[in-house]
Amino acid sequence: MLHPLPPVLEILASLSLPRPPQPEECTSRRNSYELTLSILVLIGIIVSYLPQHFRIIHKGSSDGLSPWFLLLGCLSTSWSFFNILILQWRSIRCCAITSAGRCLESTLSIAQLFVQSVLFTLIFALYLIYFPPHKKINPLVRKCRLFCLPSRSFTWAISLLFAKIIAGNVVVSTVITTILLASVHNSIERHSAWTLVWAGFLGIASVLLTMIQYIPQILETRFRKSVGALSIPMMLMQTPGAIMLTVSLALSPGANWSTWLPYAFAAVLQAVLLGMCLYYHFRTRRLGLTSFHTAETTPLLTVHGKQMHDSVGRDEERQERVKPEGRIGSPLVAHVAVPNTGMGSGS
Structure with a gap:
């Protein structure tokens, strides 16, 4: 005679042996137009970031990029990815019983934000690798020989601090999301209250960071009066691409305003930064200067x-x-x- 399991063991068993999704719960909601748009956006995201990576490597310098811009961008894209990962968790679970094509179709939005997060974080990695060596030193130590001051410059010190913050954010967000998603295995249609709170926090935080993300870079470019290591071809592709991405995410199953709204703000701010870079690019060419020339x-x-x-x-x-x-x-x-x-x- 089998004895019923204690409640605690029943919960653990349910987490380790989740109920598989049913075929009727995994119907695709995308038409051919939406699928084509999502694929084009994914390809566009990959292609648009390559000029920025190439420019930093080719020039051998990341001078002109704002560390605050990169920090906010890394956090915003990371949180947007975890937000849509939670909201479309059902689509991922449906991959266990659907074909590979149907699985790819239903998870394209997740792939878009994951690829964007990885490629933007790669910009920050290249920023650290190709940081101008002479700017790593405190100018007062170099010029006045005041060795009692910190040897690292302020910009290089906060850049290293931001690298630790970005790495810590990835670890913490992954752990929290994994724990919360484990509680929704047996309820494929409904998330727990804590899971929805976490997803809402990620979405709202991503919105707020995206609203101010481009402000530090706009100020940096305005102060320098030159483009620096920023890639104009990347922004030429990403500004209209942000509009397409917003539409694609808004049409995704399970997504809400907290997923696509950050990219609507990003499109406006990217347009402002692009206009500034085009102006300073032609200005420096007219004056016979290079794109790394600064006002001082x-x-x-x-x-x-x-x-x-x-x-x-x-x-x-x-x-x-x-x-x-x-x-x-x-x-x-x-x-x-x-x-x-x-x-x-x-x-």
């Missing part, structure tokens, strides 16, 4: 009367500088060519 270009080193400027690929902009009164033994003393009079040379 400062020297890095002064060696034997030559001033090396803080620019990428601008060796031709080195200017001669002569110090009128130098001390004996100083490396800044101007080298003056003295004609050979023959005195003392024949002894």
Whole structure:
């Protein structure tokens, strides 16, 4: 005779052996137009990020990118992914009983946000790898030799801090989402209250971050008055692509306003940043400057009367500088060519 399991064991058994979804619960809601649009958006996301990756690697510098912009972007795209992962958890579970084509069709929106999150985080990784070496040092330590100050510059220090925040966010969000999704195995149609609260928090937080995400980069570009490492081709593709992504996400089964609204705000802010970059791009070309030129270009080193400027690929902009009164033994003393009079040379 079998004895009933205690309530605690029944709960654990239900979590480890979830009820499989039924075929009638896994009907697809996408038509051919929506499917084509979703596939094009996914391809567009991948293609649009490649110019930014290539530009940073090709130029060998990430100068001009705002770390605050990258932090907010990484957090926003990550939270948007976890938001839609929860809201479309049923579509993922249906992959156990549907064909591969039907599974891909129903999870395209999840794939879109996952790919976007990964590619944007890759920009931040390249930003750290190709961070200008001379900007890692505190300028006061370099110029005034005040070694009692922190050796790292403020921008490099917060960039390393942001890297830890982004990594911690991925770990914490994954753990919380996994625990909460484990409680909805036996209720494929309805999420628990805590799961919906978590999904709502992720969506609202993503909205708020997206609303301010481009503001630091807009300010950085305005201060520099140059494009820097930003890729104009990427923004030319992503600005209209953000509109298509918004429409695609709004038509996705199970998605609500918290999923697509961040990308509606992003489209407007991307358009503003794109307009600024186009203006400064043609402005610097007209003035004969490079895209890494800044409004306040400062020297890095002064060696034997030559001033090396803080620019990428601008060796031709080195200017001669002569110090009128130098001390004996100083490396800044101007080298003056003295004609050979023959005195003392024949002894």
